[in-house]
Amino acid sequence: MKLSQLLSQDMYLPPEWDREFNHLVSDSRDVNKGDLFIARSGTAGHGEKFIEDAIAGGAAAVLAEGEQGFRCAENGVPVFYLPQLRQQLPVWLNRRYCAAGDVRLIGVTGTNGKSSVTQYCAQLLELKGIQCGVIGTLGNGLWPHLQPTRNTTPDICLTYRLLNEVAQAGADIAAIEVSSHGLDQGRVEGLKFSVSVLTNISQDHLDYHGDMATYVAAKSRLFDPELSNIAVINTDDEYGEKLLQSALTGSKISTGSSPAAQVQYSSVEFTGLGMKANVRSPWGESELNLALMGEFNIANVTSALAALSALGYEFSSLAESAGKLRPVDGRMELYLAEGQPAVVIDFAHTPDALVNVVGALKNSGAYLSVVFGCGGERDRKKRPLMADAVATADAVWVTDDNPRGENSDQIFADIRQSAASAHYKFEHDRAVAIRSAIAATPTTGLVLIAGKGHETYQEIAGIRHSYSDAQTVYSLGYRRAGGDYAA
Structure with a gap:
């Protein structure tokens, strides 16, 4: 041009x-x-x-x-x-990337769950034989062939270019993670979203926004009728409830566990293969059988079902397909092996994230073992807090998690400042710690491997060595739940 x-x-x-x-x-x-x-x-x-x-x-x-x-x-x-x-x-x-305007857009914002909802939308459409573009934290492109990205929501020029590319590749729909930074900095300016989704809002990015009111206001911009045709809002979240009652015009759909929600999930049951729940919606009722863990994932799936159903896709067919959903890489990934406890791999590497993940798994009622560590050359004050965060588990193994250039014995010493750690087992070799935790856990129990998630290396003395938690459990005969192995 x-x-x-x-x-x-x-x-x-x-x-x-x-x-x-x-x-x-x-x-x-x-x-x-x-x-x-x-x-x-x-x-x-x-x-x-x-x-x-x-x-x-x-x-x-x-x-x-x-x-x-x-x-x-x-x-x-x-x-x-x-x-x-x-x-x-x-x-x-729009002149340069004219095909971008032909793509129907699903925008997802929230403190947590953006990656899950966008990828669940893409997976559900793929299972129906429909191509879907994805733009977000874990990559951009035509699902599932995503390329690495620098930002959750790319700059405006790259966003239009990516939409143009997925349109030229045959997709007429795309799911986009829309961050508060992206909204504040105009990275989605000029785009019109067919559906916009709010997952939740909790304290985050206040170093940029200054206070919660400004942070919430930034996210709320996505639901301005000039940007979105339909709003799908999780009203289990206090900010979501306020947003639903605000001066939004256009179509609004509430989701959550509350009986008042238009798309409501209920009767959550944890199984050895994942979770079950009932979902009631304006388009009908269905039972979900998910190879996923954590009630927040049921909330994320419910949001994805609501967004796609609002676009005209058949609810009952989508709900049935949800049984083949796979978790986002490194986020509550469930692994199964006959005669062995279920294993969950998660990226949680902060005290708050560990509290949330451990709490979600404890709700299953199963015996819970946890394997975790703390990164080297990072905030030392959080190390005893990490130990406190997993104190409700039935058994805990502390191991290495990217010690980098720091002596891993020093990391262990910092973790031991927590009184809770007196009953923990300490093992530097991460693979050995994982094998030990699995061997010591009842076959009806759960093993949470936290910290590294989708990472494929262990950084020791400044050198990145090839290592993967997933490969370690694969070597023990496990397979990843979801897809062909759905519950």
């Missing part, structure tokens, strides 16, 4: 400065030869200071926010300054 085609009637472009360009890019680190660099003002400064870096990376031209003007930069690269750049950018992106 030429600059003159992109800018159209928005500004006069002298023919001698017209240029062919490939992509619009607003992060100088991502510029490739022939790209058009967009230099905007932002929370961390103005992109103008990265213009020379973008040109060195091969930028063919630059559009910069500022008082209208022009200069010729190094290598004869034209730099155009425009005062209304931020307002015009979505218009330009």
Whole structure:
């Protein structure tokens, strides 16, 4: 595309400065030869200071926010300054990535659960033979072939480009994690969401937003009728209940365990293969049989069912397919082996996260063993708190979790400052600790392996060694629940 085609009637472009360009890019680190660099003002400064870096990376031209003007930069690269750049950018992106507008969007925001809901939507559609794009923390692209990402919600230029790519690959629907940062910084500006989902809101990112009121207000923007047609809101969350009662217009669907919820889950039962629950909705009632653990995952699945049903997909068929859902990588992944206790691998590596995961698993009523560790060269004060967080488990093994350059004996010593740790077992070799925990746990029990989640390495003395919790349990005859192994 030429600059003159992109800018159209928005500004006069002298023919001698017209240029062919490939992509619009607003992060100088991502510029490739022939790209058009967009230099905007932002929370961390103005992109103008990265213009020379973008040109060195091969930028063919630059559009910069500022008082209208022009200069010729190094290598004869034209730099155009425009005062209304931020307002015009979505218009330009729609011109360059015109297929992006053909994609129906599911936007998911919340402190926790964004990755799960977006990926559950994608999995449910895949099981129906429908291609779905995904943009979020664990990768971007056409499900399940996701590429690594730098941000939960990419910058606006990359978001439009990704939507254009999934549309060209054959998808007409995409599920996007929409972070509070993304909403505050205009990363989804100009997009219209067919359905927007709120999972929950708890304290987070106050270093950026300053206070809870500002944080909640940022997330609430996704449910403005100018951005969303349908709002799916978890009203078990106090902020969700307030949002539902706010001045939102358009269609609103409440979800949760409350009898007042329009899409309500109830009768939660933990089984040796996962969980069961009943779901009542405006589209009918169904029983869920999930190869997932933790009641919060039932809430996430319920949100995904509500979002897709609101778009016209058959509720009963979706609920039946939910039995084949797999957990998000490293998030409450359930592994099963005949005659062995069930194993759950989770990324929880903070005291609060451990409390939540242990609490969710204890609700099953099963005997619970926990394997956990603390990273080296990180906050030492949290180590005894981590030990306190798993104190309600029936048995605990403390092991190494990326000691990095720190002496792992020192890490153990810090953990032992917790009185609860007096009854814990300590074993540096993580694979040995896991095998010991499994061997000591009743076959009807659960083993939680916390901390590393989807990581495929163990960092010791500054060197990353190949290691995976999943591979360790696979070597003991386990298989991952979900998919073909669904309950």
